[in-house]
Amino acid sequence: MTDVFINAKYVGKVDNASTYVQDIRDLRRKGSLSIEVNVYFNERANEIYLWTDSGRARRPLIVVKNGKSLLTEKHIQQLTSNEITWADLVRQGIVEYIDAGEEENAFVAYNMEDLTGEHTHLEIESFAISGITASLVPFGNYTPSSRLIIGSKNQKQSLGFYAANYHIRMDMDANLLHYPHVPIVKTAIHDVTNYEEHPSGQNMIVAIMCYDGYNMEDGVILNKGSVQRGLARSTYFQPVSAEELRYSGGLIDEVSVPDKEVKGYRTEGDYAFLEGDGIIYPEAELKEGNVVIGRTSPPRFLSGLDEYNLSAAIRRESSISLKHGEEGIADFVAITENEEGNKLVQVRLRQERIPEIGDKFTSRHGQKGVTGVLVPQSDVPFSTSGVVPDLIFTPHGVSSRMTISHLIELVGGKVGALGGRFVDGTLFKSEKEEDLRKELVELGFNEDGKEVFVDGRTGKQMLARIYVGNMYYLRLRHMVANKMQSRARGPIQLLTRQPTEGKAKEGGLRLGEMEKDTFIAHGASLLLKERFNADRAVIPICEQSGLMGFYDARKGGRAVSPLHGDNSDMANVEMSYAFKLLLDEIRSLGVYAKLNLKNKY
Amino acid sequence: MADHRKILNSYKNKLPPSILDEIKETFPATGSDAKLTEVLDRTMQSYEDAKINPGECVGLVSAESIGEPGTQMTLNTFHLAGVAEVQVTTGLPRIIEIFDAQKTIKTPMMEIYLNSPHNKLENIGKFAARIKEKVFGELVQEFSLNIFEQTLTAKLSKDLLENFDLDVKELVKTVKTKAKGFNIESEDNIITFFQKGKTEEIKELYNLKEKIKVIKVGGVKGISQVLPVKRGEEYIILTAGTNLKDILGLTEVDSTRTVCNDLYETFEVLGIEATRQLIIDEVYKVIESQGLNVNIRHIMLVADIMCANGQVKGITRYGVVSEKASVLARASFETPIKHLINAALEGEIDNLSSVVENVMINQPVPLGTGLPGLVTKMK
Structure with a gap:
């Protein structure tokens, strides 16, 4: 008695496992069962597995009966004269797809000449045991598979x-x-x-x-x-695209050379390559910061009816320009519509890449x-x-x-x-x-x-x-031109005032936790302090309450205490902005973090 | 001679006793006093040179020195597991186990050294068999259930009884306590159980069989496996499972060398100094077995910290880290909100006197160039 499982679910027992398995295979080859059914008899565990589910990797093999390949010269002739197709061979049970399980029961010959009575299958070609991509390596059988x-x-x-x-x-x-x-x-x-x-x-x-x-x-x-x-x-192509978005109230973006009145207008030089329609002209040589597609958007928040008159003065500049480190030649311009019916402008940039x-x-x-x-x-x-x-x-x-x-x-x-x-x-x-x-x-x-x-x-x-x-x-596509980056000073994050991360944002190279440890291990405390000065902040602290003060414009921009106002001495304390942020967050927990000040000298 | 002792005594507070002893032993008795003074002065010089300067961050250097080889260890772990005769946790898992001072360890084991003559090949097997924890089921050659007479018969293996040095009468006594409601008769190596009341239930007997199978009949509690191995000239016993207290109580055992790899058990039986040494030995063993090279002083430092206040403390947020003076330092390790809130409730003051806090607020760390007070007067 052998247990039978369909898709790993127990369904029953059969008396004679090998005839049962053979019957299923025969039925599949005849076409009574789907060609996607695979059956695997595990003799040691005395279990039969039938698989019909998706996601099994299967590969085709020629069926062998009594030491003879079912694929004959006649089939090959018919194939070459287009009388039959691959699908016909599969349907006739001459070629069948086998999954990893059934492969355990198969005895596959590499070549026609190797066939014996024991073989159950024949490789279509001996090199077919490796996939298409691995077969692209010449003399592959002389090298480790890894x-x-x-x-x-x-x-x-x-x-x-x-x-x-x-x-x-x-x-x-x-x-x-x-x-x-x-x-x-x-x-x-x-x-x-x-x-x-x-x-x-x-x-x-x-x-x-x-x-x-x-x-x-x-x-x-x-x-x-x-x-x-x-x-x-080689040549490197990179698209730049801009869309005319629609907003509520019938407002719409406009691709054009922005008017000088527009909010956020850049320098005239930045728009130098734009043609009358606000799009770059082909073969223009662009550098970092140059505008590729000129565009203006309506204001973000509308207040009052008068702003509906859409004068250029209240529109926003939203042109697409080349980011930090980008450059190229405008190669090809396409103006189309996207799925929503908005105007879509795409510009392809081209760069010649000489090996370096x-x-x-x-x-x-x-x-x-x-x-x-x-x-x-x-x-x-x-x-x-x-x-x-x-x-x-x-x-x-x-x-x-x-x-x-x-x-x-x-x-x-x-x-x-x-x-x-x-x-x-x-x-x-x-x-x-x-x-x-x-x-x-x-x-x-x-x-x-x-x-x-x-x-x-x-x-x-x-x-x-x-x-x-x-x-x-x-x-290979990994070229230094796309990856090389360095910075001395540059953009910082809004929240923490620490340098940004990543090449696209002209980020800094992080001196991480473990690198910090090496500085300490060398006793280079002051050097470490200097390295971490990127988010240095001088904060006025109330000497009485120990809280962070603020600059009060009504009092001529003087620093005042949040608790004692003018009646307290304010001391300027140097700390990292991240720590100032931590103090704020601790206060948001409802905890009164008080700084007790002492004079250093 | 008397002068030698006098000179040596004058260095008592300047050099450690072990070094003084060594000089005392190796310095020739005929040597002149001037020579001895020179030797001692030069030793002093070397000793002072070997001392670490104040303001050197030993903790961080230790952490780096153990941590860096630790990264190479992860991969090696898999290869070694299971090779040794008794399965032992080694590699990174074991190091984590020790440094975290985990209460239950994965593979508790002991190395039992024996006094002569028990440490000889002839005697070791018998002793090993004796301390191994045994259950009744192991001794039984055959159980037979008689349905008609309502009896359960257990035929015991004579060889095993002899090997384990057990007496059938003794066995019956121990079994009796668990077999309530049954009469027991024993003859030679056969023990028969009769049902007292006349019940038709064969189930009772079956339950009894399962129950008495696991009764502990001998050996030392907790020692689940024994393995005699040769160590140098003598034979020792490796065990899986530990019971340091009972093993040390046995007269055959050399209690000066026998060890158990469980920190807490060692702590309870032998105290904190032994635990500190155990931490050092166990960590060093792992590092050595991986073919790495870490100076033992780094491990000593960690062990010192773990045992500093007389209790075993792991390098965890419940152990050593929870005792840091600085709120910010604790908060930067794990569960920051818990620490901040608790600090607020107690009104804790952070004096910003250590490393992590000062890195956080971007102030000079009080080490190296951040510690000018060492060489000059501040204020």
Whole structure:
């Protein structure tokens, strides 16, 4: 007797578990049961699980009966001549989707040749055991699986040709790689997914060597000459939009060049790029603070009827301008309506991004790195055959991560580039490293891919021969230009008077709790006090009541005590504004926090 | 010779006795007085140099010194758990347990050292078996319920009885107190229970069986597991579960070295000084087992603070922190509103004499450059 569960709920018992499970599978293949039903027999626990719910990851496999694949030559012919489709195969029970549970009961053959009588399923292709993104790593079976995952994650962040209609799109944070290449080393998945139509990297000459210390700790060194010739150059698009909002009373925002009378008018220079309709003209070069879309809004609070006459004087300025650290060229202007029927103006800004120190690059094998230096072409080491690398990658990155595929791709790329052909790096089915090496010899190069190098600075031959070849490198979207920030003085928060947080708000870099402790541990009390002076406040304190006083305009702006008025001595006490706030909050608890003052000297 | 003692005595209040003793022992009796004075003066010099300057923030440095390796510890914890013979809490969980001075710890255990000859391989097993807490059910080889005669028979294992040094008659006595309403007969290693009144209920007998199974028949209460292990030349017993008081009462036990890892039990049996040493030993053991290197003085400082007023106080808002003089310092740790309100009710005054308060109000912290009074006269 075996317990049966449907979606983890106990429903009953069956006598013969294996025939019961087989019956269900047969019914599913016949089409009597939904193809989404999966059944799993756990022999050890003597339990059968039927799953019909949503959210199970399932993958297709070809059904095998008596050691023979149900998918025959005939089916393949019919498929190629479009007589049948994939859905037909699934419906006929030739291909079925299996979930993680049922996979436990399946015995899957990787290749047709491996089939025996015991097998229950056959892989559609041997490389189908990894998903689409992991299959984009060439020579994946030579590398730890963890690196495949990282490699495919990195590829998702790469810049490329993301959409053919990019020039009429308004994407948030869109990047476009200039002159993307088709990878020389490809996998079958690249062909299946039309990767050639939307490539996302470039084939670079890569040397695996050290060059001073600039590529230590996952750095990469770029050849400045290559960069100046357009290597890994990209464009960054960023939309700016403004809407004409409607308010109660028929009032409405207006996109226009604001009148000088308007409340909150900026300087004339800020509006310099606006055309008559209040919108920037294309190809205008904008800097921080420049207005992109001019706009005025009605006053926030209406008082009295006379304000309905809508003179410009009472309207509010609400233009959209470039924030701190932003710049760009107005690329494309679109004027439309949004869902509510309001006028919507969108302006796309464009910025050319030339690779610089701090930009991130990666190969397809989870070997990412940050640019450490751009070396002038004259200084870059070159091979005796005259080849100058575009990128120098550190050998220390390979040993601990064991990304052998990275090394094989380098040879593969070299063979492909020299032989004028693509190299196949499909999982389990890739071209053999031996063959690649043999071909390299035929092409007149060293069998091991190494070459004699000369230091560009000294002209001396290098002691070691350098492993150099061609690799597909990707530029990742994390660029310093979007992240770099520093400040000495700047905006503060209204409530606490402490510096704001974050790059967008030109924020400060926090000296946190633990950093504070290090100051104390060094006994640097006065330095610490100075560092925390950002919210310094001098507050008048009543010496009698110990309460915070206030400046009374009726008495010539003198500080007076809230309890004793003029009849008390007021002392100016220096404290952090945050502490003043704390005192206020303690008072709001109904607690009388009294400051007892003493003279310091 | 007499002069040596005199010179040594004159340094009595300047150097700690342990150092003086060491000098006394190592200094050759034939050495001249001048040499001895020089040795003592140089020792004084080194001793003074090793002292920490006033105004040095030892607490914070200790906190950083223990806290920084602590961040590396979290990950290592998982690897070590379960490897040791007796399951022991180590790593960060154990450190938290000690510093918080938790009343009930996850794995209470003892290390029992024995006097010779009990610490030899031949004898250790027997002693270990003796102190282990035993229940009646363990001794029973077979229970049989006779439905017709309404009896319950328990056949005891002879081997176990011998191993545990138990007598059947004694057993019957202990069991009798729990088996009210039954007559008990024993023959050799078989104990039979008769129902007194004539009830048809077999259930009664069944209940009795379950009841007597868990009766404690011997050993030391609380010692649920024993494990003899070799430590150096001798054998000691590791136990899971603790009972320091009863174990120390046994004559075979070397009461000078036997320890228990429960702070409160140690405190009750051996007092606060032993507890302080236990805190130091236990924390140091964990830090050492993780392959980290923390100077023992940092741990000593924490232990000192925890035991300063003769009671074990954890580093929690109920323990050490609740005794801080400053209201603001307490409020900045945990539950600020509670502390502020209570301070208001009592009319507490904060003299702003410590670190946290002064950071809060942005005043110089009275340490280092914030403590000029150390070198110059203020006012």
